[in-house]
Amino acid sequence: MRKEDYIKLIRVAEGIMKIEEASRILSGCGLDEGECTSVYLLWEVLRDNAAERFRKSDDLEEDSENYRAFTEILENREMTAEEKWEELMM
Helix, strand or coil, X not given: CCHHHHHHHHHHHHHHHHHHHHHHHHHCCCXXXXXXXXXXXXXXXXXXXXXXXXXXXXXXXXXXXXXXXXXXXXXXXXXXXXXXXXXXXX
């Protein structure tokens, strides 16, 4: 995946997180409940195209660690999309 496309998808994920927050404030439930859960497939696309250390593993413990490290970066509100791309590609 090209760098520019990946950064655009990171920005889309950031927008989803803002919508998620607004949904929780307004309705008490987020996008991870009900029919909107498919928006989180974006996390899988980003993770599948990130550095190997963030990707899925058959070992459940390793997979959980990889996912946690990935989401820490993706959901970081202080980093720019470009900085997130750099971290996720390392």
